[in-house]
Amino acid sequence: MTGALDPVSARRRFTAVTFLFWLPVGLYIPSQVLLLGERGMTLATIASLFAVHSFTVAALELPTGGLSDVIGRRPVLAAAGVLNVSALVLLALGNDVWMLALAMVLMGSGRALSSGPAEAWYVDTVQAHSGPDAELRTGLARAGTASAAALALGTLTGGALPWLLGLGPDLGARLTDATSGLVLPLSAPALAGTAVGLVFVAYVLTRLPEPPRPPTALRDVLRGVPVTVLGGLRLGAGDPLVRRVLLTAGAAGAALGTVELLTPGRAAALTGAPASGAVLFAVLACAGFVCTAFGSHAAPLLSRWARSGERAVLAALGVGATGLLLLGLTVLWSGPVALVLAATGYGLIYLGLGAAGPNENDLLHRRVDSAGRATALSVQSLALQLIGALVGLVVGRLPAGPLPWLLGGTVLLAGALLWVRRPRPAAPEPGSPTVTVPAASAR
Template identity: 70%
Template sequence: MNPTTARRRFAAVTFFFWLPVGLYIPSQVLLLTERGMGLAAVAGLFAVHSLTVSALELPTGGLSDVLGRRPVLAVSGLLNLGALLLLALGGSLWVLAGAMLLLGSGRALSSGPAEAWYVDTVQASAGPGAELRTGLARGGAAAAAALAAGTLAGGALPLLAGLLPGPGVRAATSGLVLPLSVPALLGALVCVGYIAYVLTALPEPPRPPATARSVLRGVPSTVLAGLRLGTGDALVRRLLLTAGATGAALAPLELLAPARAAGLTGGAESGAVLFAVMACTGFACTGLGSHLAPRTARWAGGSGERAVLLSLAVSASGLLLLGVTAHAPVATHPFALTGAATGYALVYLGLGSASPNANELLHRRVDGSVRATALSVQSLALQLTGALAGLAAGTLPTGPLPWLLAGGALLTAALLWLRAANTPPGAGDSVRLQVVSAAPAHRAAPACDTGQS
């Protein structure tokens, strides 16, 4: 498969995976509260999701490197399908916890195989030195577009379902289906299409037939190789710390913004609409940042390290701006609304630009035998830190403090790249590629003493 086709299919499978997520994001917190869950319980359910992802990240990444990308992606779609059905219809805490468990399992299985498939396919076609940043940026833009479109639809659907003539969705189903359940049900339908696309559009080179013995032997060794990435390579360690800071930064946004939107509008369904607009704006900024990622690297003199530094600084400034405007009343301080909207956009714009540049640095550092595992290690850092930060944000008093702490975490991550950014662009790239291509199976390339590490 030529790189252009691989890039297009990678963008498509990314879009189909994230569209259901976008559909249920605006209504998720509000649906849980409508089912009688308090904010602490909602934070606990989010922690179940994040901790499940954290526990399964490395084993599922190793599973993808052993079994192949396509079967793992298909199973992730099946788990997400079951999770969304439980989330839409479940009414008890234990059922909803089960939904979060399935959702976290599906997320863990999906965090890496599609991107690993794209990189493997391009490098098999164009060689190990093939250009990757553009395809990674388009994948990020496709994810952002799916989330933006999904949040708009997911925010409007509960309101439209409540306006239908007749007894209404709630009364017709004896309370089993609420108007806020409709986006999750539609997301489950999209999951069916996602599974079909994965099975038909992502061919892989033949692998040795997998047996229980080969999986039991191959997955642990691949997981150990992934764990060694963060201890034996300074660049990978910096990338993992950056992922952790990103999780800490996103936690207050995901937990506190929906309740704030509902408080401003005075109702759950109308709050979902407002938060959908906010989330859509954020995802659109993420897509714009991803689209600009190659250009950001060029603005930074061709250095991916400098591009990550600049992008994280932009996101940190956005969170600090959100913190400064947290308590200012909108009626008497018009700057509060403008400043908060600007800060919200800057957070996602910077993160969208940072991700493709950071991931290209990661793919240059590892070979195909451990690629999905490396992405799982990165996602593990984000999810685990996000779970802990989310629990902390749920206990902190509302106001500037959660936003300022999140901004400080991203600013610290940006400072980690100062030393790497002072290295002349391009130094050591050819050496690193030679080391990657010569790395033995199930091992990441060792750190090169080039100054960039």
């Protein structure tokens, strides 16, 4: 790639596009479960809608990763932004289960399209400028910090919007009456997210240059999808280190699914109303994402302190599992001490996951090459979404109490224990230090 951006510029643009992608997610997180509850959905139905999202991601992860490796990172990212904007509109305005399910399908499709291209663009750009041994961990950590900062800012804003609409002349009630119940105060964060999503699409199209790729007919891309899927599966099965990264992603998905499903309802129960519950959850989520940002920023330091990326992942996931188990135990207690311990556990979850992510992905990028990089990231996201969906379905049907929390904590602890013994990478072929993942291509 001649004329490639220098690493500093690539890092800044990767950080910016990551921030813009995750800000709308942060905006609707505090109100999502509560909004669905206001629409009349039970917790089991909400868990099923989340599963629709996760299974959509799981079904599309590998094909869309291969699509990015063939037609380019930029068009796939832009398409992801358009799908996310459409999903947020449906989520904000939908009253029927089928409309909300369609929103989850669109959002899952956008998530699948976006799970690898931006990071693959960054790694490709840096390696094109500085060679295959270019330093990657700092940029990956900065992007992790940016995503956490976007989520923190978004949750604070998204949690406050419904509450602010209820102040003064009660704009929320007037808005609901004027739209015949179509727009609720809890709909405002998702609608705000659509505006940010449009900015994301514009930024991708104008600020992420990449070299031209040979034109590829759609039928040739589709013909290559089975090759991509098989290549992704071989990647997870054939390399011990990569396999542990993928299993760890699944454990993280279980932890995140548990926390995101159970915390909003608990916050609303503590405050006595959905709008105030959204504010409390927004504060908690913001604190969690700040911990994620701190953990991600400290990931390179943790790797140096632990003297290897593998031991850094072990330590970080151990911290996260401790937090989730602690959060489950505090459900049995009440009073200020229990609240302090619960907040501590909540912070430890996000601190540990934030520190683990850049170290895991640095290990992953050392084992794959550019031709299959987005596919490898899609396999990782597939593991996170699929295991997260399955655990979420179970958690949504368990009786209230510590058991649902402890289930998620146990799965994350199992993911940490995978790294007790340092994995031995599969022996590469002579002259090739990386695992090549077959990507969809015209044949």
